[in-house]
Amino acid sequence: MSEFLQRPCPACGSRDTRSEMRAGKAAETMSLDALRPFWAGLFKEKCFFSYHRCRDCGLLYNPVFFTPAQLGELYARMAPNMDAVGDAAIVATQRGYFARAAADGGLAGGYLEIGPDVGHIVREAARHGGFDRFWLFEPNVAIHDQLRAAAGGKPALLSTGMDDLSPVPDASVGLAVMVHVLDHLLDPLAMLAQIRAKLRPGGTLMIVTHDESSLLRRVMGMRWPPFCLQHPELYSPATMTDLLGRAGFGSVRVERSRNVFPLDFLVRQAAWAAGLRVRRVPLPVVPIGLKLGNILTLAKAPAQAAARSPVLEAAE
Ligand SMILES: [Zn+2]
Numbered sequence: 124m125s126e127f128l129q130r131p132c133p134a135c136g137s138r139d140t141r142s143e144m145r146a147g148k149a150a151e152t153m154s155l156d157a158l159r160p161f162w163a164g165l166f167k168e169k170c171f172f173s174y175h176r177c178r179d180c181g182l183l184y185n186p187v188f189f190t191p192a193q194l195g196e197l198y199a200r201m202a203p204n205m206d207a208v209g210d211a212a213i214v215a216t217q218r219g220y221f222a223r224a225a226a227d228g229g230l231a232g233g234y235l236e237i238g239p240d241v242g243h244i245v246r247e248a249a250r251h252g253g254f255d256r257f258w259l260f261e262p263n264v265a266i267h268d269q270l271r272a273a274a275g276g277k278p279a280l281l282s283t284g285m286d287d288l289s290p291v292p293d294a295s296v297g298l299a300v301m302v303h304v305l306d307h308l309l310d311p312l313a314m315l316a317q318i319r320a321k322l323r324p325g326g327t328l329m330i331v332t333h334d335e336s337s338l339l340r341r342v343m344g345m346r347w348p349p350f351c352l353q354h355p356e357l358y359s360p361a362t363m364t365d366l367l368g369r370a371g372f373g374s375v376r377v378e379r380s381r382n383v384f385p386l387d388f389l390v391r392q393a394a395w396a397a398g399l400r401v402r403r404v405p406l407p408v409v410p411i412g413l414k415l416g417n418i419l420t421l422a423k424a425p426a427q428a429a430a431r432s433p434v435l436e437a438a439e
Pocket of ligand 1: 179
């Protein structure tokens with residue numbers, strides 16, 4: 124018997140799948156201990172659990188994956204991500220995400236973010252939105268002070284939990300945000316259903332994920348970086364729309380999103396891939412926006428959600 128979790132499709136519950144992407148080192152054939160160095164990114168060789176496509180709803184997911192207990196332990200030891208890209212580029216990218224959500228309006232009521240990291244979008248929301256309260260679910264306690272500062276003195280409730288939103292009053296949130304979080308969750312549908320209940324009528328959920336139907340994924344095949352031990356499922360515009368519909372969201376729009384990288388980072392990455400070492404070559408730090416196979420999804424809570432919790436609304 125495997126020490127790993129065997130699971131049905133997290134969107135529709137079907138077990139009818141076909142195998143689509145298998146790593147040179149298929150994680151389900153290895154032990155947890157053998158996988159630890161791969162989780163930590165210590166080896167270049169690709170290692171992940173095999174991705175299957177659900178024959179019923181089309182979601183691409185791992186039928187075999189880490190258990191919740193194994194995941195908790197692995198994440199507790201994980202270093203912060205994207206540190207190689209540099210802060211300015213991350214700030215520019217996340218500012219772009221907030222601007223996209225802001226263009227839709229509705230920046231009032233509560234602000235809810237799952238996995239806000241150090242709070243780049245929180246800072247934008249505190250500066251440019253009219254939010255009265257911040258609900259921030261971030262497991263990394265070491266950055267909670269930074270997060271609180273990002274909220275700029277607005278009332279902020281921080282929690283280390285990532286799966287229980289019960290402290291947030293129902294129908295109170297104007298904007299909920301998840302950037303590169305949904306494809307890390309074992310039960311994305313349960314999270315989306317919770318968030319929907321927290322949104323005010325007409326409130327917005329913004330999600331950023333990779334796009335497994337992107338050109339980049341087709342070109343890179345198995346080497347596409349999002350095929351990794353951290354993603355138990357991967358989305359496309361079609362499967363994202365389907366999942367949000369199952370969670371009770373109304374209008375859903377999926378757009379390709381822009382990632383901002385400094386030019387020197389891109390040149391170094393390209394040189395690295397070509398086997399060159401250019402670390403000491405001075406290069407201009409010009410920010411470049413690229414559409415690199417990420418998608419930004421905006422989903423609305425239906426207006427009739429107001430009728431669902433009249434007691435709570437009256438109590439506030
Ligand atoms: Zn399915």
